[in-house]
Amino acid sequence: MEIIPTNTQNIEHALKLILETIGENPNREGLQGTPQRIIKMWQEIFRGYDNSQKPTITTFENDEHTSDLVFDSGDYFSMCEHHMLPFFGKYYFAYIPHPDGRILGISKxxxxVGYFSARLQLQERLAKDIIDMLSEALNNQALGFAIVMKGTHLCKSMRGVKNNGKMTVARLTGIFQTDNELRKEFYKLIDLQDE
Structure with a gap:
């Protein structure tokens, strides 16, 4: 599925109207290529709507029959669906494989995270989308998943209340909901990452 059509004249026209509406001259030198640059940028930052870019999740036999906590963290960048302004931050992910199931390829x-971030999003939905896809890749057999997403929302920081736009979402499934010690271990790993 192509998210931006090959014929972009209507989009370019709309972007020029937006520039005029905010009081700009879309024909001035610095803005002449802006509509085309925005279209190209959208193709990249909204690639999450393109099913052909959906990641293939590699899984492996759990030959060691491990059920240890597996932890991963990294950065993410997304766009708020309410104001189309960026929100971004760090994610912290963990899961417990089923000893007789499969394990994830950690790079996946x-x-x-990148695929679902590349859409107009809510931070809460983003966490759910990630866990759902990874759980499906393991045939819903993992013992539990946990993700914490810390984000800074520019729609709160640079407009509206113009206040600290920080938000944290946690989504826990399976054993992470019921095992307090496991949950504490997960949060301790997050604290170690943030030191």
């Missing part, structure tokens, strides 16, 4: 976690 970042790819799934």
């Amino acid at each position: 976690i970042a790819r799934v």
Whole structure:
């Protein structure tokens, strides 16, 4: 699925109207290529709507029958669906494989985070989308998943209340909901990452 059509004349026209509406001259030298640059940028930052870019999640036999906590963290960048302004931050992910199930290829976690981040999003939905896709890749057999997403929302920081736009979302499934010690271990790993 192509998210931006090949014929972009209507989009370019709309972007020029937006520039005029905010009081700019879309024909001045610095703005002449701006509509085309925005279209190209959208193709990149909204690639999450393109099913052909959906990551393939590699899984492996759990030959060691491990059920240890597996932890990963990294950065993410997304766009708020309410104001189309960026929100971004760090994610902290963990799961417990089923000893008789499969395990994830760890690099695929970042790819799934990046894919779902590349849409107009809510931070809460983003966390759910990530866990759902990874759980499906393991045939819903993992013992539990946990993700914490810390984000800074420019729609709160640079407009509106113009206040600290920080937000944290935690989504826990399976054993992470019921095992307090495991949950504490997960949060301790997050604290170690933030030191």
